[in-house]
Amino acid sequence: MATRPTLLPQARGDAATTGMPAPSSVAKRPSAPGPAGTVGVGGSPLATGTSVGHRRRLRPPLGGLVGLALVAILAVAALVGPALVPADPAAQDLTGRLAPPVWAGGDWGRPLGTDHLGRDLLARMVVGARVSLLVGVAATLVAGALGVALGLLAGSTRGWVDRLVTWAADVQLALPFVVVAIAVATTLAPGVDTVVLTLAVTGWVGYARIVRLQARALRAAPFVEAARSVGVGPVRLALRHMLPNLLGPVAVVASQQVAAMVLYEAALSYLGLGVPAGTITWGGMIADGQETLATAWWVSAVPGAALALAVLGGNLLGDWAANVVEGRG
Amino acid sequence: MIAFALGRLGYALAVMLGVATVAFGLLHLAGDPLAGLVPPGAAPEDQAALRARYGLDRSLPAQYATFLGRAARGDLGDSWSQREPALAAVLDRLPATLALTGAAVGLALAVGVPLGIAAGLRPRGPAAAVAAVVALLGQAVPGFWLGTLLILLFAVRLGWLPATGLDSWRSLVLPAATLAVYPAATVVRLLRASLTGTLRLDHIRTARGKGLPPSVVLRRHLLPVALTPTLAYVGLQVGFLLGGAVVVEAVFAYPGVGQLALGAAVDRDLPLVQAFVVVVAALVVAANLAVDLTAAWLDPRLRDVAVRRDPAPTGRA
Numbered sequence: 001m002a003t004r005p006t007l008l009p010q011a012r013g014d015a016a017t018t019g020m021p022a023p024s025s026v027a028k029r030p031s032a033p034g035p036a037g038t039v040g041v042g043g044s045p046l047a048t049g050t051s052v053g054h055r056r057r058l059r060p061p062l063g064g065l066v067g068l069a070l071v072a073i074l075a076v077a078a079l080v081g082p083a084l085v086p087a088d089p090a091a092q093d094l095t096g097r098l099a100p101p102v103w104a105g106g107d108w109g110r111p112l113g114t115d116h117l118g119r120d121l122l123a124r125m126v127v128g129a130r131v132s133l134l135v136g137v138a139a140t141l142v143a144g145a146l147g148v149a150l151g152l153l154a155g156s157t158r159g160w161v162d163r164l165v166t167w168a169a170d171v172q173l174a175l176p177f178v179v180v181a182i183a184v185a186t187t188l189a190p191g192v193d194t195v196v197l198t199l200a201v202t203g204w205v206g207y208a209r210i211v212r213l214q215a216r217a218l219r220a221a222p223f224v225e226a227a228r229s230v231g232v233g234p235v236r237l238a239l240r241h242m243l244p245n246l247l248g249p250v251a252v253v254a255s256q257q258v259a260a261m262v263l264y265e266a267a268l269s270y271l272g273l274g275v276p277a278g279t280i281t282w283g284g285m286i287a288d289g290q291e292t293l294a295t296a297w298w299v300s301a302v303p304g305a306a307l308a309l310a311v312l313g314g315n316l317l318g319d320w321a322a323n324v325v326e327g328r329g
Numbered sequence: 330m331i332a333f334a335l336g337r338l339g340y341a342l343a344v345m346l347g348v349a350t351v352a353f354g355l356l357h358l359a360g361d362p363l364a365g366l367v368p369p370g371a372a373p374e375d376q377a378a379l380r381a382r383y384g385l386d387r388s389l390p391a392q393y394a395t396f397l398g399r400a401a402r403g404d405l406g407d408s409w410s411q412r413e414p415a416l417a418a419v420l421d422r423l424p425a426t427l428a429l430t431g432a433a434v435g436l437a438l439a440v441g442v443p444l445g446i447a448a449g450l451r452p453r454g455p456a457a458a459v460a461a462v463v464a465l466l467g468q469a470v471p472g473f474w475l476g477t478l479l480i481l482l483f484a485v486r487l488g489w490l491p492a493t494g495l496d497s498w499r500s501l502v503l504p505a506a507t508l509a510v511y512p513a514a515t516v517v518r519l520l521r522a523s524l525t526g527t528l529r530l531d532h533i534r535t536a537r538g539k540g541l542p543p544s545v546v547l548r549r550h551l552l553p554v555a556l557t558p559t560l561a562y563v564g565l566q567v568g569f570l571l572g573g574a575v576v577v578e579a580v581f582a583y584p585g586v587g588q589l590a591l592g593a594a595v596d597r598d599l600p601l602v603q604a605f606v607v608v609v610a611a612l613v614v615a616a617n618l619a620v621d622l623t624a625a626w627l628d629p630r631l632r633d634v635a636v637r638r639d640p641a642p643t644g645r646a
Contacts (some may be wrong), residue, residue, distance in 0.1 A: 063465075170340075171347030174610040174617075176572030178587075183351075186594045186602045187358040263471055267576050270473045271591060286474050290580075293477060294485045304474030312469035 064320030070313025078133045081126030089123040089280055101298050115285070115299045116292050125306060128282045131275065132310065135192060136262035139199035143261075144254050146200060147207025148246070154208065155215025156238045165212070169205045177202035177264055178271075185273040195274050199261050206257070210249050218242050248325045255321035259314025266307050282307045333625055333632040341618045346397075348610040352405075352603040353396045357389070405607060406600040410593065415604035419586055423608065425495055426585035429577070430570050432501055433508035434563060440509070441516030442556075448517065449524025449555070450547070460517045467514025472573055476507040476580035493582035504581045508573055512566065519562055523555040530554070557627070564620035568613035 082089075093114065101113040101121070113121050154165035181198050188194050215238070218224055227241050268274035269283030282303040289300025371379075380386045383406075384395060399405070408415045444463060447456030483503060484492035491500050527533065528551070536550045537543075575587030582588070586605065593601035625632045 167343060167347060170344045171351065171610075174344055174348055174568060174613045175351065175606065176568040176609065176613070178572035178575045179568075179590075179606055179609050182575070182590050182594045183355050183602055183606055186597055186599060187355055259469075263469075266471055267473060270471075271576060271579055273591075273594065283473075286471075286477065290477055293481050297481055300474065300477055304471065304477070307474065308466075308470045311471070312465060315465070315469055 061320060061323070063316045064323075067313045067316025067318075067320060070309055071317050074129055074133065074310050074313065077126050078129035081129065082123075084126075089119060089127045092117040092119055100296070101302065113296075113298050113302070115288055116296070121285075121299070121302055124280050124285060125282070125303060127280045128285060128303065129306075129310075131192070131269075131279060131281045132262045132265060132307070135195055135199070135265040136258045136314075138196045139203060139261040139265070140254050140258045142196060142200035143203030143257065144207050144250060147204035148211050148243075148250055150204065151208035151211025152215055152238050152243060152246070155212035156219065156234065156242065162212075165208065169208055172202065172205050175202070178267070181268050181271075181273045190274070190276045192275050192279070195265055195268060198268070199264055203257060203261065206253050207250055210253060211246050214246050214249060215242050218245060252318075252322045252325050256315070256318035259311045259318060262314065263307070263311050330626065330629075330632060334622055337618055337621050337625075341614050344614050345607075345611060348607060348614075349397055349400050350393075352400075352606045353393055355603060355606070356599055400607065405604040408593075408598055408601040408604075410596040410598040410601065415598075415600040416608070418589065418601060419604045419608045422584065422586040422589045425583065426571070426574050426578070426587060428501060429504055429508060429583065429585060430567075430574050432505035433570065433574075434512065436505055436509035437512035437516055438563070441513040442520060442559075445517040445520025445559070446524060446547075446552070446555075449521045449528070452521075452525065457521075460521060464514045464518045464521075467510045467517070470510065472507050472511060473576050473580050475510060476503065476577055479503050479507060480581070495584050500581075500583070504577050504583050507580065508570065508577045511573065512563065512570065515566070516559055516563065519559045520555060523558055524551065527551055527555045557624070561620050561624055564616050564623075567616035568609070571609050571612060 094117065101111060110120050111122050115121060115124070150165050150168070154162045177199065180202050184194060184198050219242075224237065224241055227237055232241065265274060266281065266283030266286070269281040270287045271283075272287070274283060275281055285303040286300040286307070289296070289298075289303070292299055377386070384392055387395075403416060404414070405416045407413065408418050411418055440463075444456060444460045447454065448460035451457060480492045480503065483490045490502050492503070494500055533546065533550055536546045541549075574585060575590065577583065578585045578587040579591060586608070590602060590605040592598075593605065
């Protein structure tokens with residue numbers, strides 16, 4: 001599976017985050033009547049679950065806020081950064097090659113230093129952020145649309161259509177995204193659209209599976225049965241009555257996938273399978289910096305750290321979204 | 330059980346048929362498959378000869394049938410850039426990649442399992458804090474960047490380990506460590522959640538209630554329940570690991586199958602890429618089959634699920 005594993009809610013919910021006092025059977029020390037003081041909300045097992053749950057829900061978790069901040073910084077950098085940074089990201093300055101960042105003895109004219117061709121790293125970072133964000137969001141949307149459509153198709157029909165979609169999903173899962181990317185790079189011209197296509201083709205299965213299962217369950221729901229019995233056709237039934245009820249889990253998968261897509265785009269650019277040569281991406285910058293690793297570590301360390309922080313932020317935000325949608329504060 | 334196993338085997342073959350179809354489709358995805366092979370300005374009769382030699386002058390269904398027939402016998406055509414059968418070229422490089430992937434899985438389990446258990450048992454202990462950091466960072470730090478940093482530290486600065494190539498087991502250490510980070514983080518997350526969930530089950534309460542020492546509860550009652558979904562998940566992630574291996578091989582110039590495939594993509598060597606696709610997919614399908622059969626063998630309830638396995642036994646706690 002190419003996507004980051006879509007962890008079921010429990011996977012993140014250890015007792016500290018479920019908003020509920022852990023059952024006393026968990027308490028290992030008999031002296032403690034329960035894991036006292038879950039972040040100071042009076043976490044005694046005697047406290048009523050609802051009031052604790054409500055109060056906890058009002059206060060966003062620290063991880064979620066950190067994630068929000070990281071993603072917001074990335075978004076702002078991508079949107080307005082290129083307008084604020086005066087340097088030309090492509091301009092070479094061979095006399096100012098491999099200038100160190102300010103904290104390593106560089107000057108404020110080039111705060112993050114320069115690469116092996118003397119290009120300003122800050123200017124390249126903010127332009128690269130655009131590609132990362134654009135590809136990450138676009139690939140997630142396309143994958144989501146594809147997966148929801150196929151999952152809805154499979155979940156609201158029986159027989160061979162359902163089996164065909166399931167089979168296609170299993171074929172897809174046998175082909176990891178790097179493998180698909182290599183195959184695509186062999187046959188198609190490089191481009192942002194090719195990268196989005198590659199990532200979307202490898203990312204739809206997660207949506208299709210969850211939508212198929214949920215749609216299957218919904219088919220038996222009274223309101224769906226009622227709609228069917230008054231003569232609502234299958235297409236309208238799927239789109240108007242079932243789809244709106246499926247969007248919660250879909251949003252969870254999507255929120256957890258964006259960061260993975262950003263990571264994959266960088267990996268493809270690093271391998272030279274991504275966007276055309278000349279397009280500035282973080283993955284490409286990391287690859288550029290590898291040659292001068294021993295003398296100028298920052299050339300690849302700066303984009304690498306930014307990428308790690310962006311993915312971390314996306315993951316934290318995705319986990320928060322999952323917890324909110326699944327009603328665990 | 331035998332009927333179940335045969336059903337799963339048949340389905341695995343059906344999935345491989347789909348994979349072979351995708352591989353065949355690759356050849357025609359970009360229009361003329363010979364575009365990269367024929368030198369510009371080649372005489373038309375030479376082009377026609379080349380076409381005939383690769384069977385590209387026949388109808389698409391006929392080509393498809395031939396491709397499938399040969400693939401079933403293990404013949405995926407000759408590589409265009411290397412003078413040898415494509416499948417042999419891939420299989421030749423496969424052991425190096427499997428060694429890398431296997432070492433990474435071993436490392437991920439060696440780190441992830443104890444950490445996940447410790448974090449699951451004491452959610453507020455120091456191990457849980459370490460586990461939280463490992464789980465978060467391990468899934469965020471890009472492997473190709475981490476590999477670069479490891480080369481800088483251990484190969485360039487300290488000179489302890491080789492940065493590239495494959496000469497001895499020492500060459501395996503840095504790539505395997507790089508590849509292990511993501512699965513280790515996943516194992517920690519899954520096991521922590523799985524243990525937290527298992528701790529609430531009735532039979533654990535009973536085991537404790539009858540006065541079993543904690544170590545026995547852990548070994549006999551807790552781990553078998555909590556570990557199985559985690560191990561099954563690792564088995565289902567073989568494809569993801571092999572994909573990651575391609576990236577890690579590029580960082581360390583490690584002579585595995587990924588490097589071969591990347592080179593083939595640059596050369597537009599379609600038969601070699603096809604063989605790579607089929608071999609990786611076969612490994613993934615075989616691993617999934619093994620996980621399914623093992624799970625069904627251990628837990629007879631799973632045998633009723635017939636052919637369709639639905640939600641993969643992932644992080645269910």
